[in-house]
Amino acid sequence: MSVNRTPLIYINNVYFGKEVEKEKVLNISDLDYTSIKKKLTDRDISCRELTEYYIKNIERKKDLNAFISVFSDTALEQAQKIDRKIEQGTAGSLAGLVLGVKDLLVIQGRKTTCGSKILSNFVSPYSATVIKKLEAEDVIFIGKTNMDEFAMGSSNENSFFKPVKNPHDATRVPGGSSGGSATAVGGDLCMAALGTDTGGSIRQPASFCGVVGLKPTYGRVSRFGLVAYASSLDQIGPVTKSVSDTALLLQVISGHDERDSTSANKGVPDFNGSINQNIKGLRIGLPKEYFSEGLEPDVAEAISLAVDFFKRNGAEIKQVSLPHTEYAIAAYYIIATAEASANLARYDGVRYGFRDESAVNLEDMYVKSRTKGFGSEVKRRIMLGTFVLSSGYYDAYYLKAQKVRSLIRNDFESVFKSVDCLVTPTSPTTAFRLNEKVDDPLTMYLSDVFTVSLNLAGLPGISIPCGSDSNGLPVGLQLIGKPFDEATILTVADFFEKHFVE
Amino acid sequence: MIYEPVIGLEVHIQLLTESKIFCSCSTRFGAEPNSQVCPVCLGMPGVLPVLNKKVVEYALKLAIATNSKINHRSIIARKNYFYPDLPKGYQISQYEEPFCEFGSIEIQVDGRESRKIGLTRIHMEEDAGKSMHSESYVSENESLVDVNRCGVPLLEIVSEPDFRSSKEVSAYLTRLRQIVRYLGICDGNMEEGSLRCDANISIRPQGQKELGVKTELKNMNSISAVEKALDYEIKRQIAVLDDGGIIQQQTLLWNANKNIVEPMRSKEYAHDYRYFPEPDLLPIVITEEWIEQIRAKMPELPLVKKQRFMSEYQIPEYDAIVLTDDPSVADYFESVAKKVKDKKAASNWVMGEVLRALKEINCDIKEFSLTPDSLAEIIQLVEEDKINLKIGKKVFEECLSTGASPSKIIKEKGLVQISDKSEIYAIVDDILTKNPEEVNLYLQGKEKLLGFFVGQIMRETQGKANPKTVNEVLKQKLNDRKN
Structure with a gap:
């Protein structure tokens, strides 16, 4: 020293x-x-x-x-x-x-x-x-x-x-x-x-x-x-x-x-x-719904190399199915926006934050402060969330989304009976260009297609670097664990980080 | 046409917890504006509510007292609307799956047979703040908000549309107020707003099943105001229908100065509250054990207490009703009654002297300076003929004004009753000798004059003579003169 x-x-x-x-x-x-x-x-x-x-x-x-x-x-x-x-x-x-x-x-x-x-x-x-x-x-x-x-x-x-x-x-x-x-x-x-x-x-x-x-x-x-x-x-x-x-x-x-x-x-x-544990004998599931169309070939390739690596190091790889995955994005954008519409109601210009001083009365103050204070994506989601909770639509949207959420949770629960964790790509693509998707919110929303289900089910997930695409951009590998079992995905992630050679 | 009113009530009671429902701020009334606030009740970014367990306990007490069905799992919900006195832009309340349902409250009107008013539900929620628009310190182009009240716990008690008259409504409110006071969960003060009542009211031709169009009545700050407002609104609706008009569904405010109802001034929006389950709070889970724990700690409720007073102390129903109206008065009475032989005398003293004195000095019985022990002592002294009733009342007043004990007052002022016959003989002889004319008239048959002699004797003894002995001796002496 x-x-x-x-x-x-x-x-x-x-x-x-x-x-x-x-x-x-x-x-x-x-x-x-x-x-x-x-x-x-x-x-x-x-x-x-x-x-x-x-x-x-x-x-x-x-x-x-x-x-x-x-x-x-x-x-x-x-x-x-x-x-x-x-x-x-x-x-x-x-x-x-x-x-x-x-x-x-x-x-x-x-x-x-x-x-x-x-x-x-x-x-x-x-x-x-x-x-x-x-x-x-x-x-x-x-x-x-x-x-x-x-x-x-x-x-x-x-x-x-x-x-x-x-x-x-x-x-x-x-x-x-x-x-x-x-x-x-x-x-x-x-x-x-x-x-x-x-x-x-x-x-x-x-x-x-x-x-x-x-x-x-x-x-x-x-x-x-x-x-x-x-x-x-x-x-x-x-x-x-x-x-x-x-x-x-x-x-x-x-x-x-x-x-x-x-x-x-x-x-x-x-x-x-x-940290510094072995993955021998660990049962790793590959949900087939996460390896479908829309996945960039470079990403798919990087993930499959990782899967081979896990197999070579003694993990047991299993194909599994999470059949309700395709409804995750829809359910997410209903539940998340519904909650957001209430969570963001407090930004009204009354007690703190931006207030538009040109307002002439209370309603005007609300409208102007929030119109000028929030950006367009936030306003889009507040409106969406307000709509799905409104009377006459609640059952068709919010309630249904909650049911889908239960189904997604059940999907995971049943696959976790036979595997210890799941491996998926974190995102279907690597980093896209600035401005590439700003005018197309729906395409933008799809970039979360592999990640939202975990939030709906409350599960832990980790993304770790997993090689790169042909442009040299990093690819992410996602590991999904059972509820409160961050330990297992940390072990797998750490093992991969330390031993995987591209 | 004869119409029948159909009325349902929504009552909000402010709970007497020391801290707010979702944070540890004080609930004390009347503090400096915005002094009892924290990031949580101010709705600062990032805060989360934590349910005050005391609120659940208080709700449980009321649920048990009203024989409600307690839901073992109830859901907390967000009720969304914008208003400056609602910092989060939503009120945390309950909607689907409330705390309890299907309870009832027994009422009695004009001595008729008692009947049960059904309770649809009781649920818990947070109070909003207070907006100031027209107070002297608010300038014309501004409004001020006091957030102290934000998060004060409330229970909302929703009744079935079971009322058929304003009298039934006031009987219900009186009984409900009595129950919450007994439970010690609310002070029931309508003037200060710790008990608030909104009424939904419609009328229909007698015998008709379908309900008429209802109006909502608000801003009634006393039980009598509720009764007056309802009577007014019933008459108004009848007049509209008799005129061939139709009732408009609307919210009306009672104007206590003009004794009329007026439509709410501000635009009445058809609110869509967009209720949904509060994701920041878990469902409230009530176990059987918890219910039993609370049940074991339940105080005796007014109707039970009334029955017990009647049987245990052998007092009339009227007395029992008056004495059990306020739990503190009932406690006071019991402390006195336990110490004296004559229970009815205890009842008379409390209903008469004590309640009158409290009213005169505008005092709560809990702060009353004359202890039940002192009152019992006075009653005992009367019972034992040591003083007469009149002196007893004098002693009562002395005790109140000086704070001294009854025995001390009697001793110092020499108020001990003269029961010794030989002493009274002398006084009677003296009085009769001094009033020969009256004696003659009496002997000629004007027996009413007996009272005159008694009065003279009492004056002579400054009221200390034992009235019974005086009567006895007087009659004997007068009779002696007859012969």
Whole structure:
């Protein structure tokens, strides 16, 4: 262990009051937190250096538009505090993890815009439960990441703060709605990030950006402080550079919360124990409905290579069927929009957020504030959701969609009697071009075709990088687990990440 | 044509829980506007509701008291509408599968046989805030909102359209208010809005099965206002129909100053509340054990208490009804009755002196300065002939104004009754000697004058003479003179 090391990054060429000449580059772009953590405890590197490194990267790659706000000042202060804690041996389990937070999660005293004009100046008076938990483990919050407005979108083009770009190809989308988080991690603007997933919003952008993204089981992570899009589907999860980082983060953010009645009162297993395990004898299902038309040949090819890999390493591969898959998108867009129409009613210009001052009376204030404050996709979904709940249509839409939801849940329940997890592509395509689908919402919605069913069934799912297409764009592989069995999919994902060679 | 009114009620009661239904903010009435709020009841982005268990317990009490069928699983729903005093843009309430159904409340009108009013359902919901439009501190082009009331727990009690007169309605409201006070779940104060009542009312020719077109009556701040408003509306509807007109379905507000109903001023939208199950809250699950736990803790209800008072204390039904009207008065009476031999005397004292005094000083019996022990002492002193009833009432007043104990007052003021015959003989002799004319008249047959002599003697003794002894001795002495 080197004790007499020199500082690696300097601000204004001054470090501890001493003039220095040159700047040394940190070679950490390929490292995940698990590896960096070792360097931190060995004191090869400091939190402050790491934080400065990422702040610089954010500045350098501003054009990716991954962040809505950056906490340059406080992040450095926080980093220094944690450096002292590391020195004293009192640091938390995620000390020095430089984290981006999707701007749908509230942090006390910080703007939480939800990617919307209507909340563009909203400062939260409280912090989300996950934020408090991470704070307690000495995570460094570097900023709030860009997103589709109120998490509605699959390309991150629906942000009031302009689209996010894919770190692998700036002419392409990063996916959505947690596009800022995926780009930030994929573009090395932070070590990891938090996203939220309502219909695929963590997994699809993770897939497009070549990073790991996990949606935990519904109820695993408290939603308190997650600005609701569709309450029965929303779930917070990590976006990381490695599966073991995902396990580390999941460990901390999981668990029952008295403030969230839908958070499960279940014990949290040791997710770190799922890392570096074997997959021998594991039964992996391939749902045939996920390998049908619409799947890009390059994606299909990458997934089949992965399946071969699992087979070679002792897993038992089984063809299974989830017969109601084709109704998932329809059911999703009814349930999610119905809930959203109520969840977004509070943005009315009365107490906080944007208010159109030209309004002449109450109704006018509502109409003008909401018309000007929301973007078109959000308005489309509010109208859709209002319609499906309205009297005379409730049974035909909302109630029917709930029935479909039960059927989809039953589908999974029955296949999980014979398999331990499922393997599918995360998305039928790799990252598409900016503007390619903006005028065609239905095609856009189909980009979630492999991810929404999990939200409807409440199941955990992880997307991990699985090779690339002919353009060199990352392909994502999705693993689906039984309820509250994140452990199994973490094991499979970690094994794949560590042993698969293209 | 003879018409029959058909009335159903929706009553909202504010529950007396210390904290709100979905957050830990205080429910205290009358606090500084917007001082009892938090991110949850303000509907800030990202917050979630957590159901206050006390609210469920209170609802269970009312369900048991009304013999309702408790649903072991009930669904919480969102009722969607926009209004500035509703921060989330929806009210958390119940719709399909409510907390309980099919209960009833027994009422009695004008001494007729009692009958049961059916309850369609009882469900829980959150209150909205308060909008201020015309108060002096609100300028003309603005409205203000006080969010303190947001999230105060309510129970909505929906009756069947079982009422056929306004009298039945007021009997029901009186009984319901009595029940919730007995249960200690609501203070039943209509003026402060902790008990609110809306009525649906229609009329139909007597004998007709089909219901007429109904109107909804709101803004009635007392039971008598409800009765007046209903009577007004019944007359109005009859007049419309007799004129060959048709009733318009509408919401009407009772104007207590003008004693008329008026159509609601604002545009009445045909609201589509778009109810759907609240995804942030799990269904409420009520186990048999929980019901039994609450049942075991149930207080005695008014009708049962009334019957018990009649049999246990042998007091008339009228007394029992008056004494059980308010549970605190009933408790007070029982404490007194347990200590005295003459239970009817206890009843008379409480119904008479105590209730009158409470009314005079505008005081709640819980804060009444004269304890049941002191009152029992007074009654006992009367029972034991130590003082007479008149002195007893004097002592009662003294106790109230000075706070001293009855025995102390009697001792200090020398109020002990004169029952000693020899002492009374002397006084009687003295009075008779001083009034020879009256004695003569009496002896000639004007026996009414007995009262005059009694009065004179009582004045002489400052009321302390034992009236029974005085009568006895007086009659004896007068008789002596006859012979």
